[in-house]
Amino acid sequence: MMNTFSLPDFAALAPLIASRGQADVLRALRVSDLSIDDLAALLSPAADEFLPAMASRSQSITQQRFGRVIQIYAPLYLSNYCTNSCLYCGFSAENKIRRRCLTLDEVEDEANTLKTRGVNHLLLVSGEAPKMMGVDFIEQVALRLKDRFASLSIEVQPMTEAEYARLFAAGITSVAVYQETYDPALYQRLHLSGRKADYGYRLATPARAAAAGMREVGIGALLGLGDWRSEGLALGLHLAWLRKQFWRTGLTVSFPRIRPAEGGFQALTPVSERNLSQLIFALRLFDHNVGLLLSTREEARYRNGMLGLGPTRYSAGSCTAPGGYAHDEDSDEQFAVDDQRTIAEVCEAIHGQGFDPVRKDWDSCFQDSSSHSS
């Protein structure tokens, strides 16, 4: 039977981080295999003054491992219906927004539009309303799109291992599921009702996706909810556990900072760009191989500046409303993006800074139902 990931007492993480001093930071900058204690040092206030050294080390590790390339992806929103009530999210069930659930043909139109703009790595996103957008529908989407795209990822409601196995066989390559906050007490306060209110079920989701054979599993915390340093350490613990349990599974981490959204939720704990950068560098030093995503939630100036310093994947030209690419907007977005450049403009900027914006770095041929082995 599969082990389950459990976090040590979340409240114990902050004191561990706070106890790290300059000597610990220097040690963490020197060693090549970082322990959790080293990660705590890099997340600590004591590491702030070493940000340039962390950036430099992160840059060198990233370029050695990934080269001078940035993989480009785009989200495709399938539906903004949601049965959860989450205080920070524009799709939250009680918000009075224009809801829309795309039909298969509409999904295909959206996908074709993105394809003509040069997108090959597609992230399918939806609110959590399994009756409107269940595993059957997503399976149909995968079967329709898989031959036209290098990879198809999903960021939808958590599913069972059997459902993930079905989707993998249909052509879904990876699953992203963010814990939002690893602090169980805060989690309960923010997730009022719906399936998502179950912290433990969500925490065990990345493992279910990996066990089902998914190529890649993405984790993350929504920055602006809990203490970002503790969230960073929890992410490190989660990563380290997944690495050991699922050695065949690629791992990625996202760093979504809270953006303005319907409902008017304000960040509980502001996370500055400097904080975000420290978090990204710390995780890169902790895990040399993990894919790091930097989305259009961040503005162009910051994304340009971060090129080559740690993140390996950039979304581009994103619209967070279902139907927003090919159709007139008649539904509302999940949040407002801050980098509003087109895909071509983002790629041009990446190229201009000496990096190759890679549109295809996978192939649907890898996967068919007979290739699944565990």
Added chain:
Amino acid sequence: MLSIAGKTFSSRLFTGTGKFASSSVMQQALIASGSEMVTVALRRIDLNDPEDDIMQVLDRTKFFFLPNTAGARNASEAVRLARLSRASGGGNWVKLEVTPDPRTLLPDPVDTLLAADELVKDGFVVLPYINADPILALRLQEVGVAAVMPLAAPIGTNRGLITRYQIEIIIAQAQVPVVVDAGLGAPSHAAEAMEMGADAVLVNTAIAVAGDPVRMAAAFRLGVIAGREAFKAGLGAASDEASASSPQAGLDFIR
């Protein structure tokens, strides 16, 4: 001249196409390397797209195209990818890579052997990427691979010949060409592999992520030539002690 499966190469430096800042830098670096065989990850290209960024700059009249199965987690994926490549005009050569661990990208010996067997029977010229395991190299030779490609160090690490002793055994035993692949971080590493008697080396990361990839490609070209020349010239054996000045010292009892 190096000959693999009946095809001859005057350059013993093979190169890759990953990690470059742009396809134009890649193209210039490949030219500077003098390489005649270039490996390309099938996952990175679209053989059916005439405007594919890599295939557009890769002049197949100058560079022999060696598609690789990087990303395959098991034998069946690798075999399927190779067949699709051949069906799309990618030819019947394949650099077989089965790397189930996405972190170290170390090759799976079991599935590599299975896939090699299947692909050779299907008419492919197979060049498997392997750990520096002499017995595995022999087993692959038995199933009919065209060369073996043992790693110097885990891919992308630039650590040089950390598997040196294993590779020496492979070179001593092999009846097929031995191409040292992965982990070579400097022209001196490439020279060292060639001095040991490797038939060729494959270098990608060390060129692609260098400050000046074109210049580094040229440096690797020279390193490979120097190492090969030294091997042909016959290196003197290294010794921990100075040689006795009189060769007869201590042997006076011999009549």
